[in-house]
Amino acid sequence: MKLRDLAGILPVEGTASADLEVTGISSDSRQVKPGVVFFALAGTKADGATYAADAAQRGAAAIVAGSAIDGLPVPVLAVDDPRLALALSAARYFGKQPETMVAVTGTSGKTSVAAFTRQIWEQAGYAAASIGTTGVVAPGRNDYGSLTTPDPVALHQLLRELADAGVTHASMEASSHGLDQRRLDGVKLAAGGFTNLGRDHMDYHPTVEDYHRAKLRLFDTLLPKSAPAVIFADDPWSAPTIQAAQAAGLDVLTVGRHGDFLRLKRVEHERHRQRAEVEAVGVLYEIDLPLAGDFQISNALVSAGLAISTGTPVAKALMALEKLKGAPGRLDLVGTTANGAPVYVDYAHKPDALENVLASVRPFTTGRVIVVFGCGGDRDRGKRPIMGEIATRLADVVIVTDDNPRSEVPEAIRAAILAAAPGAIEVGDRRQAIHQAVAMLHAGDTLIVAGKGHEEGQTIGTETLHFSDHEEVRAALRERAA
Numbered sequence: 001m002k003l004r005d006l007a008g009i010l011p012v013e014g015t016a017s018a019d020l021e022v023t024g025i026s027s028d029s030r031q032v033k034p035g036v037v038f039f040a041l042a043g044t045k046a047d048g049a050t051y052a053a054d055a056a057q058r059g060a061a062a063i064v065a066g067s068a069i070d071g072l073p074v075p076v077l078a079v080d081d082p083r084l085a086l087a088l089s090a091a092r093y094f095g096k097q098p099e100t101m102v103a104v105t106g107t108s109g110k111t112s113v114a115a116f117t118r119q120i121w122e123q124a125g126y127a128a129a130s131i132g133t134t135g136v137v138a139p140g141r142n143d144y145g146s147l148t149t150p151d152p153v154a155l156h157q158l159l160r161e162l163a164d165a166g167v168t169h170a171s172m173e174a175s176s177h178g179l180d181q182r183r184l185d186g187v188k189l190a191a192g193g194f195t196n197l198g199r200d201h202m203d204y205h206p207t208v209e210d211y212h213r214a215k216l217r218l219f220d221t222l223l224p225k226s227a228p229a230v231i232f233a234d235d236p237w238s239a240p241t242i243q244a245a246q247a248a249g250l251d252v253l254t255v256g257r258h259g260d261f262l263r264l265k266r267v268e269h270e271r272h273r274q275r276a277e278v279e280a281v282g283v284l285y286e287i288d289l290p291l292a293g294d295f296q297i298s299n300a301l302v303s304a305g306l307a308i309s310t311g312t313p314v315a316k317a318l319m320a321l322e323k324l325k326g327a328p329g330r331l332d333l334v335g336t337t338a339n340g341a342p343v344y345v346d347y348a349h350k351p352d353a354l355e356n357v358l359a360s361v362r363p364f365t366t367g368r369v370i371v372v373f374g375c376g377g378d379r380d381r382g383k384r385p386i387m388g389e390i391a392t393r394l395a396d397v398v399i400v401t402d403d404n405p406r407s408e409v410p411e412a413i414r415a416a417i418l419a420a421a422p423g424a425i426e427v428g429d430r431r432q433a434i435h436q437a438v439a440m441l442h443a444g445d446t447l448i449v450a451g452k453g454h455e456e457g458q459t460i461g462t463e464t465l466h467f468s469d470h471e472e473v474r475a476a477l478r479e480r481a482a
């Protein structure tokens with residue numbers, strides 16, 4: 001591709017640089033090779049403009065920045081919003097994506113909805129993919145991920161690979177960081193989904209309104225006019241979300257107990273499954289959902305809404321719910337003790353999620369609900385006492401442990417949780433905490449190991465050591481059985 005092929009996004013018209021050959025796109029100077037266009041982004045830790053000279057020295061074809069940078073031996077193209085320019089350039093450079101793409105946003109449930117939507121499409125016979133916190137799942141592919149919403153260059157490279165491999169349908173998670181940082185702006189979306197809004201990422205967003213505004217970008221900026229917006233109607237934040245989607249001219253489809261498009265009429269919970277009656281366009285469907293957790297029915301309805309609104313027949317989409325598999329580490333039943341007490345691994349690492357998951361196992365627990373959890377370091381500090389209070393209120397035994405302390409002092413993180421969790425047991429070492437919890441299970445009890453879900457590491461300082469809640473739970477169950 002020539003630089004001129006990025007015209008309309010970058011101010012290249014009429015300049016001598018328009019004929020330059022472009023061999024790639026990057027926002028990281030360390031990745032720049034000859035011919036790469038370097039985008040200097042103002043970040044949260046550094047200002048990319050500081051690295052423009054480094055990029056030029058490595059052979060960058062041109063530098064794109066928010067303002068002029070003097071003294072560089074390569075053309076500098078100034079744009080208003082370098083992140084937006086990066087996203088649009090990446091889309092044009094890689095040039096291809098699965099035809100039907102949907103994105104889901106919300107505080108909790110995104111990974112589950114992305115996975116469920118892919119599964120519905122698969123059952124309807126489409127070659128489908130999902131992209132998010134747990135990685136990329138596509139035919140013949142299951143790659144572990146790092147970011148929930150990949151950065152635009154990685155994202156469009158991936159979309160190109162998926163499209164080249166014949167994937168026609170893809171669902172992805174739109175995190176608030178991803179939306180705010182324009183990571184999704186170059187993706188052509190057919191529909192958007194909203195699950196709920198609660199407290200999250202208060203280290204990044206100054207207020208919850210600001211956080212909600214970032215989420216709303218999916219509806220008021222990214223989706224084309226009259227595209228379907230599938231909104232879970234039973235959340236307190238659904239009303240302002242519906243309003244914003246309507247104002248943007250979207251086709252609002254609500255789901256849930258208060259939903260018009262897919263209305264949940266009745267639900268009967270069992271321990272590991274639930275039976276739901278759903279009304280869709282005047283027809284009643286009985287659905288036997290093979291997943292535990294009240295919230296999974298909400299996620300399933302958003303997913304069905306996304307699949308239906310992008311062309312999957314209603315009955316096919318709703319019947320596909322009967323075969324759903326939970327996303328890894330989302331109220332994941334890892335095993336049971338010999339006396340029948342179940343042990344779940346769950347990714348609840350924010351207040352609403354913890355509240356939901358503890359509440360959803362209570363009706364099936366004749367004994368005690370036991371929870372093991374901690375809070376991540378270098379992340380929202382405000383959530384620590386809130387989660388301590390929730391655990392104390394909703395569980396009978398609370399074990400506070402470590403969850404990726406990162407650069408913080410682990411004891412200090414635990415102390416912030418414990419301040420609101422009188423009577424909680426403190427066991428810093430997560431392995432020991434899990435083993436201790438499994439050892440105390442009596443018949444009728446339920447254990448939830450929360451916070452890490454699918455994660456496979458524990459980050460202490462700058463080092464990440466292999467750690468898996470699944471493996472530790474299995475080991476503890478084996479130990480107990482021996």
Ligand SMILES: CC(=O)N[C@H]1[C@@H](OP(=O)(O)OP(=O)(O)OC[C@H]2O[C@@H](n3ccc(=O)[nH]c3=O)[C@H](O)[C@@H]2O)O[C@H](CO)[C@@H](O)[C@@H]1O[C@H](C)C(=O)N[C@@H](C)C(=O)N[C@H](CCC(=O)O)C(=O)O
Nearest residue numbers: 027028029041043044045046048051147148149151175177
């Ligand atoms: C806080 C945050 O969101 N950071 C993301 C952001 O980085 P940044 O722009 O702030 O980067 P920075 O370190 O300040 O550097 C500024 C610029 O200088 C460049 N640079 C830096 C050094 C150098 O030598 N050369 C150079 O060019 C950097 O590449 C960057 O472009 O943009 C980068 C590119 O898209 C992301 O990789 C990076 O994610 C970091 C790794 C991260 O941890 N992000 C998390 C918080 C995140 O995004 N999480 C969400 C939500 C998770 C969820 O709830 O599910 C997600 O979508 O995963």
Ligand SMILES: Nc1ncnc2c1ncn2[C@@H]1O[C@H](COP(=O)(O)OP(=O)(O)OP(=O)(O)O)[C@@H](O)[C@H]1O
Nearest residue numbers: 107108109110111112133295330347348353356357
């Ligand atoms: N619809 C929901 N409402 C409330 N809590 C939920 C819902 N769906 C999932 N949860 C809880 O949140 C946890 C994370 O779920 P999931 O991974 O699907 O959400 P997410 O939005 O992708 O989260 P993250 O932003 O952390 O990746 C689950 O393990 C469960 O505890």
Ligand SMILES: N[C@H](CCC[C@H](N)C(=O)O)C(=O)O
Nearest residue numbers: 349375376379403404451452
């Ligand atoms: N995507 C989230 C995941 C947090 C998971 C939890 N285990 C933690 O480390 O805080 C984050 O990076 O903030």
Ligand SMILES: [Mg+2]
Nearest residue numbers: 110111133148
């Ligand atoms: Mg996720």
